[in-house]
Amino acid sequence: MWFPVSHQGYETVGPPTTPGSKKLFRHTDDVHSGVIYRSPRRFEVVGWGVGHHGLLLRSHPAPGRGGRVEIWFKPAAAACLATELAGLEITVGRPETARPVVGETRPGETVYEVRSGRRPGWVLAGSTHGREGDENASLPLFDGWGLRPGVRELFRHVGGGQ
Secondary structure, rough: OOOOOOOOOOOEEOHHHHOOOOOOOEOOHHHHHEEEEEEEEEEEEEEEEEEHEEEEEEEEOOOOOOOEEEEEEEEEEEEEOOOEEEEEEEEEOHHHHOHHHHHHOOEOOOOEEEEEEEEEEEEEEEEEEEEEEOOOOOOOOOOOOOOOOOOEEEEEEEEEEE
């Protein structure tokens, strides 16, 4: 499990994945207590497809806050999520959160809780990844290849189920 925040219960596990990116941290205590990613920016759902297309959230560039941010949940099996999110916080949730909709989770599926202010939501997926890139909105940040120039990895979390 990988998290981009550091506080009591987390340990540094290595250097930044790309120049200019933050260090990644591994959670050492209860997996359900860690924040994977938090941002005050406005995000919107820009794509959801079958299989590995997954669910894609995007925040457009903001003055003084950096470039475009994309968050990709893949593969995304189910979601209960607003289409626009004014700020968000992603944590690993508990299977009970999605159980009324999907029943039991399968091996490799993780419930990610996605909270925007007082509005809770969740995504059932195998993993989630975040990237920030330049302002060229015509080029995807997740294109099936490695990081291109001008794009940095914010976080990655590969679930594996609960």
